[in-house]
Amino acid sequence: MARWLLAFAGIAALAAAFAQSRDAVRRIENTFADWNNANSAIDTIDSGLDSPGAATAPNRDRKGAFGLFGKDRAQWEQIYNVKYKDLAAALKSLQPGDVAPGDVRAVKVMRKRVASSPATRASTQGSLKPAAACRDASRKNLPAAALHDAMYACFDELGNQIEFEGANLTRLSALDLLSRIDDPSRRKALFAAFTPLWQAVNGNDEPDSPYRRMIALSGGKKSKERSPVAEAAEEAGAPPEQMETWLVAILSAWRDASRTESMEPWDFRYRGGEADRLLSSAIPRESLQPLSEHYYRDLGADLKTIGVLYDLDPRPGKAPLAYSDVARWGRMMDGAWQPTIPRVSANYQHGGLGALNELVHELGHAVHYAALRTRPAFMDVSALFTEAFADVTSWNTYDPAWQKKYLGRAAPEATSQRSLYTGVILDVAWSLFEIRMLRDPRADPNQVWTAITSQYLHIKPHPEYSWWAVRVQLVESPGYMLNYGIGGILTADMRGRIQEKLGPFETGNPKWYAFVSEHLLRWGLDRDTPGVLREFLGRPVSPDALIGQIRRIAPKPN
Numbered sequence: 397m398a399r400w401l402l403a404f405a406g407i408a409a410l411a412a413a414f415a416q417s418r419d420a421v422r423r424i425e426n427t428f429a430d431w432n433n434a435n436s437a438i439d440t441i442d443s444g445l446d447s448p449g450a451a452t453a454p455n456r457d458r459k460g461a462f463g464l465f466g467k468d469r470a471q472w473e474q475i476y477n478v479k480y481k482d483l484a485a486a487l488k489s490l491q492p493g494d495v496a497p498g499d500v501r502a503v504k505v506m507r508k509r510v511a512s513s514p515a516t517r518a519s520t521q522g523s524l525k526p527a528a529a530c531r532d533a534s535r536k537n538l539p540a541a542a543l544h545d546a547m548y549a550c551f552d553e554l555g556n557q558i559e560f561e562g563a564n565l566t567r568l569s570a571l572d573l574l575s576r577i578d579d580p581s582r583r584k585a586l587f588a589a590f591t592p593l594w595q596a597v598n599g600n601d602e603p604d605s606p607y608r609r610m611i612a613l614s615g616g617k618k619s620k621e622r623s624p625v626a627e628a629a630e631e632a633g634a635p636p637e638q639m640e641t642w643l644v645a646i647l648s649a650w651r652d653a654s655r656t657e658s659m660e661p662w663d664f665r666y667r668g669g670e671a672d673r674l675l676s677s678a679i680p681r682e683s684l685q686p687l688s689e690h691y692y693r694d695l696g697a698d699l700k701t702i703g704v705l706y707d708l709d710p711r712p713g714k715a716p717l718a719y720s721d722v723a724r725w726g727r728m729m730d731g732a733w734q735p736t737i738p739r740v741s742a743n744y745q746h747g748g749l750g751a752l753n754e755l756v757h758e759l760g761h762a763v764h765y766a767a768l769r770t771r772p773a774f775m776d777v778s779a780l781f782t783e784a785f786a787d788v789t790s791w792n793t794y795d796p797a798w799q800k801k802y803l804g805r806a807a808p809e810a811t812s813q814r815s816l817y818t819g820v821i822l823d824v825a826w827s828l829f830e831i832r833m834l835r836d837p838r839a840d841p842n843q844v845w846t847a848i849t850s851q852y853l854h855i856k857p858h859p860e861y862s863w864w865a866v867r868v869q870l871v872e873s874p875g876y877m878l879n880y881g882i883g884g885i886l887t888a889d890m891r892g893r894i895q896e897k898l899g900p901f902e903t904g905n906p907k908w909y910a911f912v913s914e915h916l917l918r919w920g921l922d923r924d925t926p927g928v929l930r931e932f933l934g935r936p937v938s939p940d941a942l943i944g945q946i947r948r949i950a951p952k953p954n
């Protein structure tokens with residue numbers, strides 16, 4: 397009896413302590429939500445959403461200064477600074493034994509976020525707006541962060557000012573044009589027009605070129621942290637060494653299926669670009685947003701109701717890559733859900749299938765953000781899963797039935813699939829490139845890229861060109877390309893399973909958004925990606941679906 401009483405008293409004391417800690421964690425989490433929203437508001441304002449040519453500013457005060465949700469940048473900054481201080485102190489004072497089991501993960505996530513965030517947001521540093529000068533990339537003694545920033549700025553200053561035949565092209569327009577110009581010598585000239593960008597990123601491929609210095613620095617830094625390869629592997633639910641095996645298997649499938657004689661690098665996108673050529677006149681610039689909105693509406697996701705903010709026109713000084721983020725995170729306020737407001741930033745000079753595919757992908761992130769229904773600590777998405785999910789819808793732009801419905805005409809199926817997997821396989825090639833560069837930072841990137849592209853993509857060796865250096869992620873966040881290359885594996889798996897459980901969704905399916913929200917999206921960081929996918933697929937992730945689809949691009953025997 398006495399022992400029982402004692403045990404009961406112990407449990408009661410423990411329960412009381414946990415109840416108290418739950419209150420403490422809840423208070424901390426409210427501060428976290430306030431801080432996180434100030435952070436998002438500052439990023440949104442710094443992105444230049446109110447610049448001439450950008451989307452309508454959601455909230456302009458009477459004096460005409462840009463603000464967001466009733467506050468200008470200085471006011472948001474003030475909130476950020478105060479909340480950061482409170483949050484850091486409260487998280488620090490929380491004792492490990494005081495945290496109830498149900499709160500451990502939330503506390504861990506918040507601690508990680510705070511540790512990786514600046515204490516103040518006085519400068520635009522940290523947002524995706526370029527904050528440095530490209531010319532600084534050639535300074536040999538630059539520390540890692542400054543070197544990243546300088547190379548990132550090169551993609552704005554040079555990458556979005558590709559001079560070709562008297563015109564200035566954005567990077568996306570120039571790459572798209574490479575798939576459309578019929579004359580091989582003009583293609584070669586356009587390819588060569590990337591030279592200023594390649595040189596800014598990788599000099600003349602000398603051992604202390606900006607990119608090679610940066611990889612050496614990230615190699616050193618990452619030895620203490622987890623490598624991006626290990627992170628992608630963890631999210632895919634496979635051991636790190638499996639990543640390279642998977643990528644090589646996919647590239648080998650492409651090599652065998654795409655049976656062709658070897659080609660010049662400026663011809664690769666053209667060979668895979670027939671669908672883009674056939675359909676580009678059906679996709680003018682101004683149709684990109686309405687077409688995407690129409691498709692998502694047919695999937696049960698009304699982007700107007702969700703309230704997505706768009707900033708789709710190119711302008712100097714803007715983030716040189718397409719991305720999605722949120723202007724405000726959703727949360728429970730006075731017993732009601734205040735919705736998340738996603739935003740999309742891109743640089744669309746022209747229309748075309750490539751641009752449309754990219755916008756549908758970005759809006760895939762937007763609907764992902766809007767579908768999160770969880771506590772403030774978990775209101776975020778993880779990189780591999782969100783990149784993979786964003787392609788669940790965007791791959792349908794290469795489906796003839798989709799094209800017929802939304803564009804009024806379609807490219808033949810074989811042609812469309814070839815176009816789609818040309819983009820996918822390049823991402824896979826870049827992923828393998830990054831794995832090999834991160835493993836051996838002293839390797840010569842032009843040689844590494846030449847080996848991959850000649851071995852698997854039938855591309856003639858041109859180690860004199862740093863023609864791999866056309867993706868912002870390579871300099872902004874080394875290793876990020878794995879989220880696309882490995883992401884394709886998850887995309888193919890998720891698409892197959894959605895089809896099995898829900899039926900076709902190429903041309904819309906009103907139940908699609910509710911279904912994916914319920915089975916894939918709502919948890920945010922509350923659940924690990926491998927667990928969510930194992931439950932959804934009924935098995936671990938496997939590259940078989942993607943490999944099977946790539947095999948189908950092989951020319952049919954007559």
Ligand SMILES: [Zn+2]
Binds near residue numbers: 782786
């Ligand atoms: Zn994305």
